[in-house]
Structure formats: structure tokens, C-alpha cells
Amino acid sequence: MDEMITLAHGNGGRRMRALIEEIFAPALGRPDTQADAAAIALPEGEIMVTTDGFTVQPARFPGGNIGALSVHGVVNDLAVSGATPLYLTLAALIEEGTSVALLRELVASLGEAAHEAGVRVVAGDTKVLPRGQGGGVYFTLTGIGVRTPGCPPGLSAIRPGDRLLVSGPVGDHGIAVMLAREDFGLRGDVRSDAACVLPLTRALLPLRGLRFMRDPTRGGLATVAHEIALATGLGIELEEANIPVRESTQAVCAILGYDPLYLACEGRVVAVLAPEEADAALTAWQALPGGAEAAIIGCIGATPGPVVLRTPIGGSRVLPELEEDALPRIC
Amino acid sequence: MRAPAISGGREARGQRPDALACERIVLGGVVQGVGFRPFVYRLAQQLGVAGWVRNNAGVVEICAAAAPETLNDFRAALLAEAPPAARPELHAVSPGAFTGTGFTILDSTAGETVQGLPPDLAPCPDCLAEMKAPGRRHRYPFINCTQCGPRYSIIRALPYDRANTTMAEFPLCPACAAEYANPADRRFHAEPVACPDCGPRLRFGAQEGEAALAACLMALRAGQIVAVKGVGGYHLFCDAADEAAVARLRTRKHRPEKPLALLLPEARVMDYVVADAPALHLPSRPILLLEKRPGLPEVLAPGLTELGVMLPDSPLHHLLAEGFGAALVATSANRSGEPMVTDEAQAEAELAGIADGFLHHNRRIERAVDDSVVRIIDGAPHILRAGRGLSPIEMQLPFTLGRPVLALGGHMKSAIALAWGNKAVISPHLGELDNAPAHAAFARMAADLQALYGVRAEVLITDAHEGYASTRWARTQDLPVETVWHHHAHASAVAGEHGGAEMLAFTWDGVGLGSDGALWGGEALLGRPGAWRVAARLKRLRLQGGDAVSRAPWRSGAAMCWHTGITPPEGLVPDPLLHTAWTRGLNCHESSAAGRLFDGAAALLGLRHTASYEGQGPALLEALAGPLPNAAPLPLHEVGGVWEADWSPLVPMLLDDTLPNPERAARFHAALVATGVEIARLVGAKTVGLAGGVFQNRKLAEALLARLRAARITAHLGRKIPCNDAGLSFGQVIEFGARQWMR
């Protein structure tokens, strides 16, 4: 096979068939590449569907790549909704000139992540975009799962006094990708946290006090807090000292003037629990490989109010909603 | 309690009724809550004027009948002999009708609630003398009269009557009630009147009254930190001469270097400052920044030549200051930028790890109000922070508003303004809106101002910056929102104070959003409220790091070097990542802010790489600067009709080791002064106004004003309105009003 993707790889002919047969089919567990539609079997229960496009630049970054990240993104959205992910569909948009080796690596990684999460890619599509009309490789995935019966999570279940937990350090993915994109070189142990959160969400599902889970992706932890505040109409207090942030991530944030609370994670869960079950949830998470640094980080307020960060010296900072371009405010 | 109708006095003496004239006189200004009606009553009796006086909707109305020449004397004396705390203005004189005899104080007109909110006033000489003399109020810490005492801080609702203050909780004893009801007494309708029998009491642990005061003084002498409940909130006190105590206070308050203010006994002022100043003795008792005496502990105001000092603002503070006999550190018992702590339980809870003891009293503080901070600039007091004694500030507008508006100011140094008709009322300092308590105080004040004055805003005015907490709050309200560009508000604040005339306004500050999307702060705006255009600016600087820039002067210093093609001095940039980010524009903003140049200069001189309080770099740079030499203006180039001043020649000068530091700091100031004068000359300005926080810098502001005046240009700095962001809300009102006017 050639070194670079050409427009011919997307013309429906021989080259395209070869691309699918040699790169996609083996990595994705050889789904039926001839059928127009896939038949899937679903167990009893409410079907849950999610879809997401992935355009991260660069395609490779410390701790992951766009292939695995796409699977994690879709699987995690199902997981935090209390669903068991079962099937994926994949649409790949590839820019002319992309190296075949890179594509092979990304698709292999995608397949591995799907396998690890216990999901099957059952349908797919491949398009090649003319040079300059795409950013390398984009993936769009649809995830299909079945909701665990009796599973309660939902924003409307949140009550004043409920506790917020996060499953691990925040901001690593955002910083890792930014450093990779800007070609800053490696910095300490800054690595993306991209991972499948199914073990974490499964561990909490048996808890009756579980109200709500979400993965803090774009906009980070602060944005999830705002979503909760907006939906419940209640203020939120976060304890800065309790929010896990890796030292290397914190250091880069301090230099560049970023706030890790607003940076994306791709392998973390924010959960809201009734106060009496917060400790049980924490213990459950801390026993898992991805949850060793989990923490109880805050509390839902009793009245409407802003999202407030309590600082270690007893002060407080109002966390504003994320701006498109956060202009400095200090005059 | 409404003013009872009281009759008295002799009949108008020896006048036949047909020789009498009658006038209806309306007085505005500060005439309520200051003993003005009893004054009118006494004056009428003295001159033999018949008629009546009453409060009505913020003005005093008088109906006066007497011989025409007596009426002339009466009118003149109303203005000339008014009580010290009053500032009457004659609003109207018209023919009146009065046929009765004697002079009467009538009930206030009910229903009308548009009245002034009087500020808190330091004890008057009469009360101080009474407190020192034997008698029932000997050493009573809550003594007051119509000329002094708490006002704003205890008012729950208007009109200002005892029943509407927190003093309503203290029923008057017969002796106090008699004074309150006697028009000839200086406590006639002194709403907070009190004595040891019926009024508030001190408490320190288990001790009460005089014993509590003694216990507090003993704790202070032992080097302890005591939280003292004052007029507008709690302060932390400690012995200013005890360096260990001051250091302990700094550690516990997480305030390593920010200057601490001193409370001084009257007789000891000259032990701490080089020269006394009349502003120190004003009834508003601000914290005044004055040149400090050499030899004082450096820990009080590290690196600075001035010290914030204040004289006792209440009888309690008199007793404390006199009893201690030397300077006490007096700092608000709240975290920097947060509103004052006012409640006993809240104080004990929040200050548990900071204060060793608490001097409480049981007069409730209805509204928190922080100390005012004032600096003498250009020979007169300039308000840096309006609070106790000064707030709320009332301003006349140069136009009449069609609809009441609430202007929400900026994000830092928050103060909001309610304006209706031709009047604006500016709230006291509310703090920095990025902390939760200030945020809550801001929302409360917005509701409170409208409720107190009985005026409902129909429009909200905000800064154009969508990220300010004030702007975001406005978007959650059910009112139309109008926005004003940050520096248009600064310019209109100074222009509005000076009649709204055409001028060149230098708006030099930290950063604010400009109408072209860049961050301004070094502009000179030409025009008038509602019609400003950029005439000149400082060359823009690319700043990396968002809000971190203002806390890290080294970022500005490094950027100045990189722009100029100079390698930043060793040790300035802690991580090479920054240069890469700066080069690529990652988290970078373009700004012409003069404040960032001052930051950068402080960093390049090695004064300060990171700031431990807001404005520290510029403050140190100003303190360091020697006498300003004559300097050439910075190179000015015209770019698209705007004069752009290129500051890059300053960078090698600032890094020139062969020059002493004070000389470099002085040259930096002098170059900016010369540039300002040159800009004014280039645009042919006849009048110049200075606005923006950079002009809190006395050396810069005074030199620029002097040089402009020497060039026969009229030059102003705000007097009633702070030049920093606390003045934005007033400027927003002016800018908004002017736009309506021009339509």
C-alpha cells in the first residue's frame, strides 16, 4: 500500500476496498464490510444512544491519540448515563496526504480501546477529503448501549447538601494536548488522562444515593459545576484544597496562566451523591486503578448562588462560566 | 418615630401684621439627619420669624413670615450659620402664606421616601467634651448628637428616624427621651441618642462596659490581636510598635506586605507622619496616606514612603486610641477584597484563627461600610476608596435622566450608582467581585439602593466586558442592559464631574475592554461624554497569561524586553515555556495599558517580580522615584489618525545598571509625563482630565497636571469621584445620559 492517503482511497473503488480490508476490518474485529446495515441484538432495557465527533489536534499526544480517545469519549458518555455500552458505529474523515502508517496506528488504537471497553464496531464509513479541507483524521462515533435497570442518575435528583466527587486529577488531558499541539515538547509527566471510565461508573451504580454522573470534558470541572448549578438552581461550593491536580499540570497552568478547573479531562467522572453515601463512593473509587486519587471536592448549596471555590487560606473565588475568549478582568 | 409637632417661641415681635412678608423657602443639599430643623427653629425664634419648618422628600421646606429685612437676614443665616454637619443649598424661594403666630416644627411629610442617606460622622467637639467631663455620659463609647454619630451604618429604611435604625432596639430612658424631644437641645431628634442607662454596651469576653475596654487595652498591650467592632464592621487591632505582633497579624491574615493603616491618638499624629493634614480631621475620618516619619517599623508599609493613618472615627475609637496612647494597627477584619464582617457570631467564627480577643458591642450594624481611603493629590484630597463617612456620595448630573438607571461599575473595586432625575447616588466600596461575599454584597446593594431611595431602575448599565461579574449579573435580571466601554466610563467620570465639557481625557489604568476588542489602558480620548474618540495611545504590548499578568509584573517586564528585542535580565523569566507561548500568541492579549508598563518597569528594576497585593509594583516604583527630571516625550507616530507613543526607549534605560534605581524610576515617570503633555499639545487640547487607576500615583498625576497647566491647559483630576474603577459607575451614568441627550 502507498505511503499517503490519496483521493482515490475515498472513491469507492479498489483502493478504498483495500484500505478498509487492510486497516479498518482487522483492527475492528472484522465487522461485515459488505452489508448496507448491521443487525444488532440488544438485551432487555432502555436503549441509550450517543454520538460525538473527534477533531483533536494533534492526532497523537502523550497518553493517547484520537483513535482511542474517540472510543473513550463515546463509551464514557454512555457510562456516566448509567448505560452499558454495546455497539459503536464509526465514520472516518481522512484528509488527502495523511500518512497511512499514522492512520493504521490510530485505527488500531481505536480497535483496542473498543475491545477493552467490551464494545463492537458494527458499522462504518470512510471518506477522504481533498488536501486542505480537513485536519488529518477526524472520527465520528455513535454509541449504543442499554441502561442498567433502576439506575437513577439525573440532574433532577440532586438535592441541597449533596456532595460532589471527582475520580482523579483534573486538567491533564487539556494540558497534554495543548503542549503537543504547540510543539512545546514534553513537560515532566504531563500525560492525557484519556481512559474508559466504565469501571468507575459501574462501581457507583449500586449506591442508592447516587444522583448524577458526568465526564468533565470540554470546559472541565468548572463547566460541569455550572451545568449542575444551572439545572438545579442551587449554588455550589468547591474546596480548592481537595480538588486533585497533578503538580506537573499545575506548574504548566501557572506559567501559561490557565486554570486547570476549566481544562478538559477524558478519563474522569464527576459524581453527585447524597451526603451519607459520599464516603462509600469515595472508598469504592479509591479501590479501582483509575480512582486512586478520587476525592470529595464540594457540596451543593442550599440556596441559589454562584459556583464558588473555597481557597486553602479561607478565601473564596467565584468561578465564572467559561468564556469563548477569557479576557483579563483585573484593571 | 416621626418628628412631633412642636410649637413654641414668641410671637413675631413688634410687627403689625400688614408689615409682614411671607416666603416659602426650600433648601436641599445635606439637610436631614444633621439637626437642621432645630437649627431653623432656634434661628426663627432668635430673629422673631413666624411660620413652620418640615422635612419633605429630601428637602427642608420653610414657611417664614416677618418684616422683609428680617426675612433677608433669616435667609442669609440659614446658609451661613447652619450646623457643621449640614450643607444646605437654597433651592427655591416663592411667596408664601402664613397668618398664625409662633414657629413650629411640623411632622415630616409621609409617603415621600426620596431622601438622602446621611453618612457616619466622627464625634463632634461637644460630644467629645461631654464624654471627657463627669456626667451621665462620662466615657460612654456611644455618645452622639445631631452633629455626629452613626447614620448610614445603622439605617434600615428611610426616612431617617430612630424607628428605622438599629437603635430602635434601645428604648430611650426618660433623660434621653427628654433631650430627644427638646427643640432647644443639641440632641433634639438625634436619632441614635443613647446613654449608659439605655444605650449599647461593650463586651470583651465576660467583661462589660468600662471593664471590657480595660481588658481590651490590656490584651493590646500584651501584644495580642483584638477584633474590635467599629462603626461599619470589625477591625483587627494590634500594637503598631510591637513588630512581632504586627508580623503575627500579617501571617494570620495572609497579608505579607500590603500596607497596614494606623489608628492614632490626636496628640501623637506628628510622631508618625512628617506633616499633619486638615483632611485627617474631617468628620468622615478617612484613612489618609501621608509621608511617614523615618524610623518607623518597616513591617507597617514595606518599601513605601507613605503610611495610611486615621484619627478616631467614633467615641469608642477615641477611648481606645487615647487609652492606648500610641499607634494601633487598624485593618479591616476581612480578607482582602471582601466586605467587612459586621456580626458578632460571624466575627467569632471567621476570625477564630486570627484574633486573640474580641471587643464587641450590641449596636447592630445594618450595612457594612469599610474605611474610606484618601490621598492628597494636587493639593487636595482624592478619594481612592469611598466608604465610612463619605458614602453614599451624592452627585448632581449635568442633565435630567428620562428613566432611572442602575450603573453597575466594573469588576474590581466595585461600587454601583443609582441615578434618577438629575441626581446620582454612589454606593460605598463593595470589594472585588471575584470573591463570593463581595458578589453577594453587590447583589444586595443593587436591591437595597433602589428600596432605600424608593427608585426602581428601568435600565441597567454595565461595562462592555462580558466576563465581569457585574455584567453577568445584569444578564440575569429582567431589565434592559446598556453597555459602556470601560475607558469611555473613566473619561466620562472626570468629564461629568466638570460639567460634561469637551476635553482630552487620559484614561490610564490596568486593562479594560476597548471598542476595537483590544485591551485598552493607555488611551487619550478626545471629545465629551457620549462622543469619545481615541486621539492617542501607548504602543500595544502583547501580554501572556490572562489575569495572571496583573499579579506577575515579571510578565509585563519580559514582554517589554521581547518587544524591544532585548533579552530579559537573568532570573526574570522563570520558565522558557513562556517565551514560546508569547511568540506563538498562546493565551496572549494585546494591551496598551499604562498600568502594565508600570508593572513591567518595577520588574525590570528588580523591585518586584510577583505582586503580593494589587498595584504593588507601581506603588514601589513611585515610592522609589526621586525628583522627576525634565524628560523628552516618547517618540510619537501617527497610525491611522491616532498618535502612538513608543515606550521602547524606556526598556534599555530601565536596565541600565550605571544609573541609580531612584533615577531610573524618576526618568520612567518623567518620560510618561512629557509624553502626556506632548499628546495634549499635538491634539490642541484646551482642557485635560486624568482618569484611570494609574493616576492614583501622586508623583505622576501632580507632575502631569503641573506641566499641563504650565502649558496653559486647564487640567483636572476627579475630586468627588475616584479615578480608579470605583469611579466607573458614575462615569457610566454620565456616558449613558449624554447619549440620550444627543439622540
Ligand SMILES: [Fe+3]
Ligand atoms: Fe479601569
Ligand SMILES: [Mg+2]
Ligand atoms: Mg460527548
Ligand SMILES: [Zn+2]
Ligand atoms: Zn456630637
Ligand SMILES: [Zn+2]
Ligand atoms: Zn439614656
